[in-house]
Amino acid sequence: MILDDKLGQDTDAFYNALMDLHEGLSEAQSHALNARLVLILSNEIGDLEKLKLLMQAAADAG
Amino acid sequence: MAYDYAPYPYIAPPGLSGPEPRHPVVIVGAGPIGLAMAVDLAQQGVKSLVLDDNNVVSVGSRAICWSKRTLEIFDRLGVGERMLEKGVTWKVGRQFHGKDEIYSFDLLPEPGHKYPAFINLQQYYVEQYLVERAQEFPDLIDLRFLNKVIDHTDRGDHVELTVETPDGTYTLEAEWYIACDGAGSATRQRMNLAFDGQTFEEHFLIVDVEMETSPFGDHDTPERWFWFAPLFHPGQSALLHKQPDNIYRIDLQLGPDTDPKEEATEEKVIPRIKQIVGDAPFRLDWMSVYKFRCAKLDRFVHGRVLFVGDSAHVVSPFGARGGNGGVQDLDNLGWKLAAVLRGDAPPALIETYSEERTHGSAENILNSSRATNFMTPKSPIEALFRDEVLTLAGRHPFARRLINSGRLSLPCSLEGMTLQTAGDAPVPPGAVITDAPLTGANGDTWLIREVQGQFTLVGFGDMALPQIDGIARIGINSRGDYPCFDATDGHAIRRYGNAHIYLFRPDGHVCAVFTTPEVAAITAAMKNAMGAAL
Numbered sequence: 001m002i003l004d005d006k007l008g009q010d011t012d013a014f015y016n017a018l019m020d021l022h023e024g025l026s027e028a029q030s031h032a033l034n035a036r037l038v039l040i041l042s043n044e045i046g047d048l049e050k051l052k053l054l055m056q057a058a059a060d061a062g
Numbered sequence: 063m064a065y066d067y068a069p070y071p072y073i074a075p076p077g078l079s080g081p082e083p084r085h086p087v088v089i090v091g092a093g094p095i096g097l098a099m100a101v102d103l104a105q106q107g108v109k110s111l112v113l114d115d116n117n118v119v120s121v122g123s124r125a126i127c128w129s130k131r132t133l134e135i136f137d138r139l140g141v142g143e144r145m146l147e148k149g150v151t152w153k154v155g156r157q158f159h160g161k162d163e164i165y166s167f168d169l170l171p172e173p174g175h176k177y178p179a180f181i182n183l184q185q186y187y188v189e190q191y192l193v194e195r196a197q198e199f200p201d202l203i204d205l206r207f208l209n210k211v212i213d214h215t216d217r218g219d220h221v222e223l224t225v226e227t228p229d230g231t232y233t234l235e236a237e238w239y240i241a242c243d244g245a246g247s248a249t250r251q252r253m254n255l256a257f258d259g260q261t262f263e264e265h266f267l268i269v270d271v272e273m274e275t276s277p278f279g280d281h282d283t284p285e286r287w288f289w290f291a292p293l294f295h296p297g298q299s300a301l302l303h304k305q306p307d308n309i310y311r312i313d314l315q316l317g318p319d320t321d322p323k324e325e326a327t328e329e330k331v332i333p334r335i336k337q338i339v340g341d342a343p344f345r346l347d348w349m350s351v352y353k354f355r356c357a358k359l360d361r362f363v364h365g366r367v368l369f370v371g372d373s374a375h376v377v378s379p380f381g382a383r384g385g386n387g388g389v390q391d392l393d394n395l396g397w398k399l400a401a402v403l404r405g406d407a408p409p410a411l412i413e414t415y416s417e418e419r420t421h422g423s424a425e426n427i428l429n430s431s432r433a434t435n436f437m438t439p440k441s442p443i444e445a446l447f448r449d450e451v452l453t454l455a456g457r458h459p460f461a462r463r464l465i466n467s468g469r470l471s472l473p474c475s476l477e478g479m480t481l482q483t484a485g486d487a488p489v490p491p492g493a494v495i496t497d498a499p500l501t502g503a504n505g506d507t508w509l510i511r512e513v514q515g516q517f518t519l520v521g522f523g524d525m526a527l528p529q530i531d532g533i534a535r536i537g538i539n540s541r542g543d544y545p546c547f548d549a550t551d552g553h554a555i556r557r558y559g560n561a562h563i564y565l566f567r568p569d570g571h572v573c574a575v576f577t578t579p580e581v582a583a584i585t586a587a588m589k590n591a592m593g594a595a596l
Contacts, residue, residue: 005460012432015447015464019435022443030443061454 149181259357
């Protein structure tokens with residue numbers, strides 16, 4: 001699975017906002033935040049077949 | 063061959079022996095921005111006095127990446143073609159992670175523009191060309207070297223300056239004081255103005271090396287190469303650019319804990335360069351270790367004192383938004399100041415320089431800060447995200463978009479600001495001119511050539527433009543009793559449409575668009591752009 005860009009002009013603003021979200025957190029707190037974020041975004045995607053493909057893409061890249 | 067830094071002569075100024083008449087404009091600082099400012103004003107018949115505390119051009123290459131928009135402005139100022147001829151043209155950037163190329167971008171993929179996306183040219187050449195250009199206006203530009211401004215006071219209708227020379231001090235009066243005195247602006251410090259922003263703790267090493275063999279290897283097309291964690295400089299970033307005269311710029315991230323004095327020594331630098339270029343012979347031309355910050359003044363206009371260039375705003379170098387941003391400043395201010403001095407516009411027009419360019423500089427700082435944050439993660443979690451973006455980028459296009467080694471300088475839009483009249487067109491009000499090739503009665507030319515430098519009404523397609531005082535007219539793909547051109551290869555029509563009339567300001571920004579040539583509407587837009595409503 002090849003994942004194309006969907007954020008367009010907002011790419012840098014998104015990344016910046018994500019970094020801001022982590023600002024001042026301990027590593028454990030950041031870890032927990034990331035977990036919550038994955039759960040929230042997964043629910044927003046709301047499509048199990050798609051989620052399985054995305055999870056696999058993340059696992060394959062590592 | 064190393065650049066020959068010939069000093070410019072110091073001549074004892076008249077102010078030492080008696081009072082000088084009040085100068086309309088004094089420009090403090092003869093760097094690229096101050097010199098270009100003087101040339102811009104001179105081309106509009108405005109006299110200026112340029113004072114510099116030094117008597118040589120920039121020592122070291124310093125600013126090297128000059129953007130397409132800068133070249134278009136310098137074209138208007140008479141040095142663009144010379145810069146293009148000497149400079150190294152490039153448009154492609156490549157990003158590497160370790161030894162692998164992961165992403166490349168093309169900054170100008172289409173033909174039909176006079177100037178390329180970028181040239182690399184050492185700042186000393188740019189300053190030399192501008193000094194020589196300024197010397198073509200002996201009656202309008204008074205360029206004084208070794209004249210250091212040590213004090214100034216705003217008297218309301220003028221500014222009083224105290225200037226130190228090798229022969230003693232003297233005083234001057236200026237209607238307008240333009241501070242082009244750089245990032246460490248003494249003018250700004252005397253006025254105690256807040257210069258707030260973000261400071262980055264990373265040290266970077268800039269080295270210029272002269273070598274016959276290209277460090278780009280077999281692939282000797284000049285490009286911008288950026289590495290995250292290259293094998294030759296583990297765990298840090300590196301940047302490579304080609305300059306004229308076989309000089310290569312190498313920029314190495316050193317981390318926050320290095321000692322800048324120790325790093326900027328040949329003993330430390332030569333082994334680092336050998337890591338990159340191998341056994342190829344090279345000569346060290348210049349080096350500097352620096353930290354940077356992103357900061358700006360809240361306002362660029364303070365009474366009769368106007369801040370232009372680095373004195374008003376500083377950014378990190380990744381994105382080439384410092385010098386190029388400064389050139390857009392002077393382009394914005396030049397026509398406004400000339401109009402005010404001629405009495406054609408109210409002094410309040412100067413305030414719109416601050417409105418428009420603080421916006422431009424905020425955009426530059428935003429882009430530059432984001433790039434720097436990506437390149438120099440502040441925490442383990444930021445480093446983790448950065449590394450995983452680089453990992454994903456090998457396979458996934460979305461992650462390549464996230465890689466940020468500098469978003470390269472583009473002119474900002476002035477849409478929605480005071481001087482623009484709202485409207486809808488392929489190039490909307492506020493946007494800067496997009497160049498296109500034209501063919502006219504006198505041969506081939508370019509839109510930037512025909513439009514910049516005065517208010518110009520341009521009709522694209524078959525239509526008749528009205529004659530209005532103070533506005534030049536040109537037609538594209540039409541016939542009239544004013545200069546008309548054909549859109550070479552259709553580029554101009556593709557970019558601007560074939561049923562729109564555009565009113566361009568002297569700095570090439572569109573300030574209004576029309577679909578019919580109505581005199582009342584065009585006149586109103588022109589008056590608005592000259593500050594009539596202020």
